[in-house]
Amino acid sequence: MNLADVNALSPTAFVDAFGDIAEHTPWVAEVAAIARPFATREAMVDAFQAALARAPRRDQEALVRAHPDLAGKAALAPDSRKEQAGAGLGTLTSEELERFTDLNARYRERFGIPFILAVKGATKFQILEAFSARIGGGREEEFLTALAQVMRIIRFRLEERVDG
Template identity: 65%
Template sequence: MMNITQVNAMSPKAFIEAFGDVAEHSPWVAREADASRPFANREALVKHFETAIRAANRDAQLALIRAHPDLATKARLTEDSTKEQAGAGLNALTAEEFARFTDLNARYKQRFGFPFIFAVKGATKHMILDSFEARVGNDEAVEFETALSQVCRIFRFRIEDRVSP
Protein backbone atom coordinates (compact mmCIF):
# COMPACT_ATOMS: atom_id res chain seq x y z
CA MET A 1 0.00 0.00 0.00
CA MET A 2 1.29 3.46 -0.84
CA ASN A 3 0.64 6.85 0.70
CA ILE A 4 -0.44 10.05 -1.01
CA THR A 5 3.12 11.45 -1.01
CA GLN A 6 4.24 8.44 -3.03
CA VAL A 7 1.27 8.84 -5.38
CA ASN A 8 2.08 12.51 -5.95
CA ALA A 9 5.74 11.68 -6.66
CA MET A 10 4.90 9.21 -9.44
CA SER A 11 5.63 10.00 -13.05
CA PRO A 12 2.51 10.24 -15.21
CA LYS A 13 3.39 6.86 -16.72
CA ALA A 14 3.75 5.25 -13.29
CA PHE A 15 0.48 6.81 -12.15
CA ILE A 16 -1.36 5.33 -15.15
CA GLU A 17 0.28 1.95 -14.52
CA ALA A 18 -0.76 2.06 -10.86
CA PHE A 19 -4.30 3.37 -11.34
CA GLY A 20 -5.23 2.84 -14.98
CA ASP A 21 -7.28 -0.23 -14.10
CA VAL A 22 -9.38 1.12 -11.21
CA ALA A 23 -12.03 2.28 -13.69
CA GLU A 24 -12.58 -1.02 -15.50
CA HIS A 25 -10.60 -1.16 -18.77
CA SER A 26 -10.67 2.66 -18.94
CA PRO A 27 -7.20 4.13 -18.33
CA TRP A 28 -8.41 7.48 -19.69
CA VAL A 29 -9.98 8.12 -16.27
CA ALA A 30 -6.57 7.84 -14.58
CA ARG A 31 -5.01 10.05 -17.26
CA GLU A 32 -7.62 12.73 -16.56
CA ALA A 33 -7.19 12.43 -12.78
CA ASP A 34 -3.40 12.56 -13.13
CA ALA A 35 -3.68 16.10 -14.53
CA SER A 36 -5.00 17.26 -11.14
CA ARG A 37 -1.97 16.24 -9.08
CA PRO A 38 -0.79 16.88 -6.46
CA PHE A 39 -3.61 15.46 -4.38
CA ALA A 40 -4.07 16.70 -0.80
CA ASN A 41 -5.06 13.22 0.40
CA ARG A 42 -6.63 9.93 -0.68
CA GLU A 43 -10.11 11.46 -0.68
CA ALA A 44 -8.97 14.15 -3.12
CA LEU A 45 -7.54 11.43 -5.37
CA VAL A 46 -10.89 9.63 -5.37
CA LYS A 47 -12.76 12.89 -6.04
CA HIS A 48 -10.57 13.66 -9.07
CA PHE A 49 -11.33 10.24 -10.52
CA GLU A 50 -15.04 10.97 -10.06
CA THR A 51 -14.63 14.44 -11.57
CA ALA A 52 -12.98 12.87 -14.62
CA ILE A 53 -15.94 10.56 -15.12
CA ARG A 54 -18.57 13.21 -14.49
CA ALA A 55 -16.87 15.66 -16.91
CA ALA A 56 -16.68 13.10 -19.71
CA ASN A 57 -19.21 13.11 -22.51
CA ARG A 58 -22.04 10.59 -22.50
CA ASP A 59 -20.34 8.35 -25.08
CA ALA A 60 -17.23 8.02 -22.89
CA GLN A 61 -19.39 7.40 -19.81
CA LEU A 62 -21.38 4.74 -21.65
CA ALA A 63 -18.18 3.06 -22.86
CA LEU A 64 -16.92 3.01 -19.26
CA ILE A 65 -20.16 1.45 -18.02
CA ARG A 66 -20.09 -1.11 -20.84
CA ALA A 67 -16.48 -2.03 -19.95
CA HIS A 68 -17.76 -3.66 -16.76
CA PRO A 69 -18.55 -7.36 -16.75
CA ASP A 70 -21.92 -8.90 -16.06
CA LEU A 71 -22.26 -10.04 -12.46
CA ALA A 72 -22.01 -13.77 -11.81
CA THR A 73 -20.81 -14.45 -15.34
CA LYS A 74 -18.60 -17.27 -16.50
CA ALA A 75 -16.61 -14.76 -18.58
CA ARG A 76 -12.99 -13.98 -17.82
CA LEU A 77 -12.80 -11.09 -15.33
CA THR A 78 -10.07 -8.72 -14.26
CA GLU A 79 -8.24 -9.66 -11.06
CA ASP A 80 -10.09 -6.93 -9.12
CA SER A 81 -13.50 -8.01 -10.44
CA THR A 82 -12.76 -11.66 -9.69
CA LYS A 83 -11.85 -10.87 -6.06
CA GLU A 84 -14.80 -8.52 -5.60
CA GLN A 85 -17.35 -10.94 -7.02
CA ALA A 86 -15.91 -13.84 -5.02
CA GLY A 87 -16.11 -11.72 -1.86
CA ALA A 88 -19.85 -11.31 -2.48
CA GLY A 89 -20.28 -15.05 -3.04
CA LEU A 90 -20.94 -14.73 -6.77
CA ASN A 91 -18.45 -17.49 -7.51
CA ALA A 92 -20.46 -19.98 -5.45
CA LEU A 93 -24.03 -19.63 -6.66
CA THR A 94 -26.56 -22.42 -6.72
CA ALA A 95 -27.87 -23.38 -10.15
CA GLU A 96 -31.09 -21.50 -9.36
CA GLU A 97 -29.22 -18.35 -8.30
CA PHE A 98 -27.01 -18.49 -11.39
CA ALA A 99 -30.10 -18.81 -13.59
CA ARG A 100 -31.65 -15.82 -11.83
CA PHE A 101 -28.51 -13.70 -12.38
CA THR A 102 -28.36 -14.81 -16.03
CA ASP A 103 -32.01 -13.86 -16.58
CA LEU A 104 -31.63 -10.50 -14.82
CA ASN A 105 -28.41 -9.71 -16.71
CA ALA A 106 -30.17 -10.39 -20.03
CA ARG A 107 -33.30 -8.40 -19.12
CA TYR A 108 -31.28 -5.49 -17.80
CA LYS A 109 -28.97 -5.28 -20.82
CA GLN A 110 -31.92 -5.53 -23.19
CA ARG A 111 -33.71 -2.71 -21.38
CA PHE A 112 -30.75 -0.33 -20.89
CA GLY A 113 -28.07 -1.36 -23.38
CA PHE A 114 -25.38 -1.71 -20.72
CA PRO A 115 -24.58 -4.16 -17.91
CA PHE A 116 -25.95 -3.90 -14.38
CA ILE A 117 -23.31 -2.16 -12.26
CA PHE A 118 -23.16 -2.79 -8.52
CA ALA A 119 -20.17 -2.20 -6.26
CA VAL A 120 -20.25 -5.65 -4.69
CA LYS A 121 -17.61 -5.13 -2.00
CA GLY A 122 -19.27 -5.69 1.37
CA ALA A 123 -22.50 -6.93 -0.20
CA THR A 124 -24.07 -10.37 -0.25
CA LYS A 125 -25.50 -12.12 -3.28
CA HIS A 126 -28.97 -11.58 -1.79
CA MET A 127 -28.42 -7.82 -1.50
CA ILE A 128 -27.21 -7.73 -5.10
CA LEU A 129 -30.18 -9.74 -6.38
CA ASP A 130 -32.62 -7.49 -4.47
CA SER A 131 -31.01 -4.40 -6.00
CA PHE A 132 -31.02 -6.02 -9.43
CA GLU A 133 -34.75 -6.76 -9.16
CA ALA A 134 -35.50 -3.20 -8.03
CA ARG A 135 -33.32 -1.44 -10.60
CA VAL A 136 -34.35 -3.38 -13.71
CA GLY A 137 -37.59 -1.38 -13.64
CA ASN A 138 -35.91 2.03 -13.37
CA ASP A 139 -36.18 4.82 -15.91
CA GLU A 140 -33.18 4.85 -18.30
CA ALA A 141 -31.87 8.24 -17.13
CA VAL A 142 -32.10 7.22 -13.48
CA GLU A 143 -30.36 3.92 -14.16
CA PHE A 144 -27.58 5.56 -16.18
CA GLU A 145 -26.86 7.88 -13.23
CA THR A 146 -27.07 4.96 -10.80
CA ALA A 147 -24.61 2.98 -12.93
CA LEU A 148 -22.15 5.92 -12.94
CA SER A 149 -22.47 6.26 -9.16
CA GLN A 150 -21.78 2.54 -8.77
CA VAL A 151 -18.71 2.83 -11.02
CA CYS A 152 -17.48 5.59 -8.71
CA ARG A 153 -18.02 3.35 -5.67
CA ILE A 154 -16.07 0.56 -7.36
CA PHE A 155 -13.02 2.68 -8.05
CA ARG A 156 -13.26 4.23 -4.56
CA PHE A 157 -12.94 0.74 -3.07
CA ARG A 158 -10.05 -0.10 -5.40
CA ILE A 159 -8.18 3.12 -4.58
CA GLU A 160 -8.78 2.58 -0.87
CA ASP A 161 -7.17 -0.86 -1.25
CA ARG A 162 -4.05 0.73 -2.79
CA VAL A 163 -3.57 4.09 -1.03
CA SER A 164 -3.45 4.61 2.73
CA PRO A 165 -5.64 7.35 4.25
Protein backbone atom coordinates in the same frame (compact mmCIF):
# COMPACT_ATOMS: atom_id res chain seq x y z
CA MET B 1 1.25 2.68 -1.65
CA ASN B 2 1.24 5.93 0.27
CA LEU B 3 0.15 9.31 -1.05
CA ALA B 4 3.70 10.69 -1.32
CA ASP B 5 4.58 7.76 -3.60
CA VAL B 6 1.45 8.37 -5.69
CA ASN B 7 2.28 12.05 -6.08
CA ALA B 8 5.87 11.23 -7.09
CA LEU B 9 4.87 8.93 -9.96
CA SER B 10 5.48 10.10 -13.50
CA PRO B 11 2.27 10.50 -15.53
CA THR B 12 3.02 7.23 -17.33
CA ALA B 13 3.74 5.37 -14.08
CA PHE B 14 0.56 6.80 -12.56
CA VAL B 15 -1.53 5.45 -15.43
CA ASP B 16 0.32 2.13 -15.22
CA ALA B 17 -0.54 1.93 -11.51
CA PHE B 18 -4.14 3.15 -11.70
CA GLY B 19 -5.30 2.77 -15.30
CA ASP B 20 -7.35 -0.29 -14.38
CA ILE B 21 -9.21 1.33 -11.46
CA ALA B 22 -12.12 2.24 -13.74
CA GLU B 23 -12.49 -1.21 -15.35
CA HIS B 24 -9.51 -0.96 -17.68
CA THR B 25 -10.37 2.53 -18.87
CA PRO B 26 -7.04 4.35 -18.51
CA TRP B 27 -8.28 7.76 -19.62
CA VAL B 28 -9.89 8.18 -16.18
CA ALA B 29 -6.46 7.86 -14.53
CA GLU B 30 -4.90 10.11 -17.18
CA VAL B 31 -7.37 12.89 -16.37
CA ALA B 32 -7.16 12.33 -12.60
CA ALA B 33 -3.36 12.56 -12.73
CA ILE B 34 -3.61 16.19 -13.82
CA ALA B 35 -5.04 17.09 -10.39
CA ARG B 36 -1.86 16.00 -8.58
CA PRO B 37 -0.41 16.50 -6.11
CA PHE B 38 -3.20 15.09 -4.00
CA ALA B 39 -3.35 16.48 -0.46
CA THR B 40 -5.34 13.48 0.77
CA ARG B 41 -6.56 10.11 -0.46
CA GLU B 42 -10.03 11.66 -0.54
CA ALA B 43 -8.73 14.29 -2.98
CA MET B 44 -7.43 11.48 -5.17
CA VAL B 45 -10.82 9.75 -5.11
CA ASP B 46 -12.46 13.08 -5.95
CA ALA B 47 -10.13 13.54 -8.93
CA PHE B 48 -11.02 10.13 -10.36
CA GLN B 49 -14.73 10.68 -9.80
CA ALA B 50 -14.58 14.18 -11.31
CA ALA B 51 -12.79 12.80 -14.37
CA LEU B 52 -15.70 10.45 -14.94
CA ALA B 53 -18.39 13.02 -14.11
CA ARG B 54 -16.98 15.60 -16.53
CA ALA B 55 -16.33 13.17 -19.39
CA PRO B 56 -18.39 13.30 -22.58
CA ARG B 57 -21.44 11.06 -22.49
CA ARG B 58 -19.98 8.68 -25.13
CA ASP B 59 -16.92 8.08 -22.92
CA GLN B 60 -19.10 7.50 -19.87
CA GLU B 61 -21.21 5.03 -21.83
CA ALA B 62 -18.11 3.17 -23.05
CA LEU B 63 -16.86 2.88 -19.47
CA VAL B 64 -20.20 1.59 -18.22
CA ARG B 65 -20.32 -0.97 -21.04
CA ALA B 66 -16.79 -2.14 -20.15
CA HIS B 67 -18.08 -3.59 -16.87
CA PRO B 68 -18.72 -7.32 -16.70
CA ASP B 69 -22.04 -8.92 -15.88
CA LEU B 70 -22.35 -9.87 -12.24
CA ALA B 71 -21.85 -13.61 -11.86
CA GLY B 72 -21.27 -13.81 -15.62
CA LYS B 73 -18.94 -16.21 -17.37
CA ALA B 74 -16.70 -13.57 -18.95
CA ALA B 75 -13.10 -13.34 -17.83
CA LEU B 76 -12.94 -10.82 -15.01
CA ALA B 77 -10.28 -8.30 -14.14
CA PRO B 78 -8.56 -9.20 -10.85
CA ASP B 79 -10.38 -6.46 -8.91
CA SER B 80 -13.77 -7.53 -10.29
CA ARG B 81 -13.06 -11.19 -9.57
CA LYS B 82 -12.10 -10.40 -5.97
CA GLU B 83 -15.13 -8.15 -5.41
CA GLN B 84 -17.59 -10.63 -6.88
CA ALA B 85 -16.07 -13.52 -4.93
CA GLY B 86 -16.32 -11.46 -1.73
CA ALA B 87 -20.03 -11.04 -2.37
CA GLY B 88 -20.49 -14.81 -2.77
CA LEU B 89 -20.98 -14.71 -6.54
CA GLY B 90 -18.32 -17.37 -7.06
CA THR B 91 -20.30 -19.95 -5.11
CA LEU B 92 -23.80 -19.62 -6.52
CA THR B 93 -26.11 -22.58 -6.71
CA SER B 94 -27.25 -23.53 -10.20
CA GLU B 95 -30.64 -21.91 -9.49
CA GLU B 96 -29.00 -18.67 -8.31
CA LEU B 97 -26.71 -18.62 -11.33
CA GLU B 98 -29.71 -19.10 -13.59
CA ARG B 99 -31.47 -16.19 -11.87
CA PHE B 100 -28.42 -13.92 -12.28
CA THR B 101 -28.06 -14.94 -15.92
CA ASP B 102 -31.73 -14.17 -16.59
CA LEU B 103 -31.59 -10.81 -14.79
CA ASN B 104 -28.37 -9.82 -16.57
CA ALA B 105 -29.93 -10.59 -19.96
CA ARG B 106 -33.19 -8.78 -19.17
CA TYR B 107 -31.35 -5.78 -17.78
CA ARG B 108 -29.03 -5.49 -20.82
CA GLU B 109 -32.00 -5.85 -23.16
CA ARG B 110 -33.96 -3.14 -21.34
CA PHE B 111 -31.14 -0.61 -20.77
CA GLY B 112 -28.38 -1.51 -23.22
CA ILE B 113 -25.79 -1.59 -20.41
CA PRO B 114 -24.72 -4.14 -17.82
CA PHE B 115 -26.19 -3.99 -14.33
CA ILE B 116 -23.58 -2.28 -12.18
CA LEU B 117 -23.50 -2.43 -8.42
CA ALA B 118 -20.54 -1.83 -6.14
CA VAL B 119 -20.72 -5.28 -4.56
CA LYS B 120 -18.05 -4.80 -1.89
CA GLY B 121 -19.71 -5.59 1.44
CA ALA B 122 -22.91 -6.86 -0.19
CA THR B 123 -24.29 -10.38 -0.17
CA LYS B 124 -25.69 -12.21 -3.18
CA PHE B 125 -29.15 -11.72 -1.66
CA GLN B 126 -28.70 -7.95 -1.43
CA ILE B 127 -27.43 -7.89 -5.01
CA LEU B 128 -30.46 -9.81 -6.25
CA GLU B 129 -32.72 -7.45 -4.31
CA ALA B 130 -31.04 -4.42 -5.95
CA PHE B 131 -31.34 -6.09 -9.35
CA SER B 132 -35.06 -6.64 -8.85
CA ALA B 133 -35.60 -3.08 -7.59
CA ARG B 134 -33.73 -1.42 -10.46
CA ILE B 135 -34.84 -3.48 -13.45
CA GLY B 136 -38.14 -1.59 -13.60
CA GLY B 137 -36.54 1.87 -13.67
CA GLY B 138 -36.17 4.35 -16.49
CA ARG B 139 -33.30 4.35 -18.97
CA GLU B 140 -31.71 7.68 -17.97
CA GLU B 141 -32.21 7.02 -14.27
CA GLU B 142 -30.47 3.67 -14.62
CA PHE B 143 -27.58 5.15 -16.56
CA LEU B 144 -27.05 7.76 -13.83
CA THR B 145 -27.31 5.04 -11.17
CA ALA B 146 -24.73 2.97 -13.06
CA LEU B 147 -22.34 5.96 -13.13
CA ALA B 148 -22.84 6.50 -9.39
CA GLN B 149 -22.07 2.82 -8.79
CA VAL B 150 -18.92 3.06 -10.94
CA MET B 151 -17.84 5.99 -8.78
CA ARG B 152 -18.37 3.87 -5.65
CA ILE B 153 -16.29 1.08 -7.21
CA ILE B 154 -13.53 3.58 -7.99
CA ARG B 155 -13.59 4.76 -4.35
CA PHE B 156 -13.39 1.23 -2.96
CA ARG B 157 -10.52 0.28 -5.27
CA LEU B 158 -8.49 3.40 -4.52
CA GLU B 159 -9.06 3.00 -0.78
CA GLU B 160 -7.72 -0.52 -1.08
CA ARG B 161 -4.60 0.48 -3.02
CA VAL B 162 -3.61 3.80 -1.44
CA ASP B 163 -2.93 4.26 2.26
CA GLY B 164 -5.12 6.85 3.94
